[in-house]
Amino acid sequence: MQKYLKYIIPISIPLIVLLLPLSAFPFDGLTIIQQRVIAIFLLAALCWVFEPIPIYATSVVIIVLELLLVSNKGIYLFRLSEGQPHFGELLKYNEIMATFASxxxxxxxxxxxxxxxxxxxxxxxxxxxxxxxxxxxxxxxxxxxxxxxxxxxxxxxxxxxxxxxxxxxxxxxxxxxxxxxxxxxxxxxxxxxxxxxxxxxxxxxxPPNAIALKYLVGDNxxxxxxxxxxxxxxxxxxxxxxxxxxxxxxxxxxxxxxxxxxxxxxxxxxxxxxxxxxxxxxxxxxxxxxxxxxxxxxxxxxxxxxxxxxxxxxxxxxxxSWDVLWLVSGGIALGLALDKTGLARLVVHSIPFDAFSPYAVLFGAAFLCLIMANFMSHTATANLLMPIMAALGTSMASLTPLGGEITLILVVTFAASLGMSLPISTPPNALAHATGHVQSSQMAKVGVVLGIVGVLLSFALVWLLHAVGHVG
Structure with missing residues (x-):
């Protein structure tokens, strides 16, 4: 039974989310399109964590599901209530497809x-x-x-x-x-x-660096x-x-x-x-x-x-490495859906982040990313967190003195690359472990210290650059 859980969980939870009434969600003004994006997001997150299919295949599935469920050229049955209250805005199909050639x-x-x-x-x-x-x-x-x-x-x-x-x-x-x-x-x-x-x-x-660049546009x-x-x-x-x-x-x-x-x-x-x-x-x-x-x-x-x-x-x-390109494009498509449907902003505005210290938000986001990156693909971690961090950085006024959105994105990006405590954390770690010369405990001893120190150092660096006017 246990070996089937990695297939059952990623499929069942998004399906349940799709079948729930809008009133079951803790967000005011949630639309049907946003509900579908939540289901796609959960499917992506669970597939990237449990890996029932290759992680690049998950990215392709994300793009196809967006085209079918939330695009203006999707399945007709899924667009029947278009224009009705609480339906939401459909995404343009060509914008979703363009993620393959971003x-x-x-x-x-x-x-x-x-x-x-x-x-x-x-x-x-x-x-x-x-x-x-x-x-x-x-x-x-x-x-x-x-x-x-x-x-x-x-x-x-x-x-x-x-x-x-x-x-x-x-x-x-x-x-x-x-x-x-x-x-x-x-x-x-x-x-x-x-x-x-x-x-x-x-x-x-x-790849996390490239994903971050997607959100570092305009003034940033x-x-x-x-x-x-x-x-x-x-x-x-x-x-x-x-x-x-x-x-x-x-x-x-x-x-x-x-x-x-x-x-x-x-x-x-x-x-x-x-x-x-x-x-x-x-x-x-x-x-x-x-x-x-x-x-x-x-x-x-x-x-x-x-x-x-x-x-x-x-x-x-x-x-x-076409699989890497597909993986990144899936993350871009996921970010596109979260942004264009307004879901990322809705989630961020639903949580009173302004009530927290900006330092607590920065540290919390960075260390959440660091922990996730130790147990799953760095690219998948960045794909999941970056659109939410971009929306949070834009909406949280108390982050502005610290550099705002750009600071949050950079420290989270650095944290994604610093997750290297286990043989499964990164392919380079796996290659080194396969030589037989490095044990998991030895890798963890170095990886944990460098991860924590690296995150703290990234705060100091980005703050310094912001102070002298190079970023933010």
């Missing part, structure tokens, strides 16, 4: 093309080889070098792909440590920790370079803390190791094209909109160049 999706697609080309032409491995040379043979400093390189790569590549690459480079090195040497734990653990932290540094580093708009202006310092400080913590907890007995990475930079025309395009794209991203293009437009430049030159061919296209 600018956020294009930003990620550009990032995937860059990462794939870098791996295909060994730019990532060769950069690692060159950049690790200055760190010598002391295990403590070699680990620092590995963490910095992993963090840099994960800003522009998938955290999972970065972890897989760095762990494969490390395999012969870890074998040098004795079976009881804590250095094994330190080296295997430092890679996923650095990848999880490093992804915070850029808008394309991890943050460019690629502006994100890095606060993201990179946060990453540097967190990386230093993580290095000191891991070094303290799992200090290596062996005093000297040799890190041997073979290879050299390719000098073929296509390889040179990859190097130039990679550098050009990053430079254009860092220049913000001073050249007239936003980060979404710039992201499609490598897509065009690599497709035109054959650097990325049709076989490579099959290897793109």
């Amino acid at each position: 600018p956020i999706i294009m930003l990620f697609l550009g990032g995937f093309f860059l990462a794939m080309a870098a791996t295909k032409y060994r730019l990532d491995v060769n950069l690692a080889r060159v950049l690790l040379k200055p760190f010598g043979s002391d295990p403590k400093f070699v680990m620092l070098g590995l963490m910095l390189i992993t963090g840099i790569f994960s800003m522009f590549m998938s955290n999972t792909a970065t972890t897989a690459m760095m762990l494969s480079i490390l395999t012969p090195v870890i074998a040098v440590f004795g079976p009881k040497d804590p250095g094994r734990v330190a080296f295997a653990l430092c890679i996923p920790v650095a990848a999880n932290i490093g992804g915070i540094g850029t808008p394309i580093g991890t 708009y943050i460019s690629f370079g502006e994100w890095m202006a606060f993201g990179v310092p946060f990453v540097v400080v967190m990386m230093a803390l993580a290095w000191m913590l891991i070094s303290f907890l799992y200090s290596a007995d062996q005093k000297k190791i040799e890190l041997s990475i073979k290879g050299k930079f390719l000098k073929t025309p296509k390889a040179i094209m990859v190097y130039v395009t990679f550098a050009l794209t990053i430079i254009l991203w860092l220049m913000g909109s001073s050249h007239g293009m936003n980060s979404y437009t710039v992201a499609l430049i490598p897509v065009a160049i690599f497709s035109l030159t054959g650097i990325i061919n049709k076989e490579d296209l099959k290897k793109i």
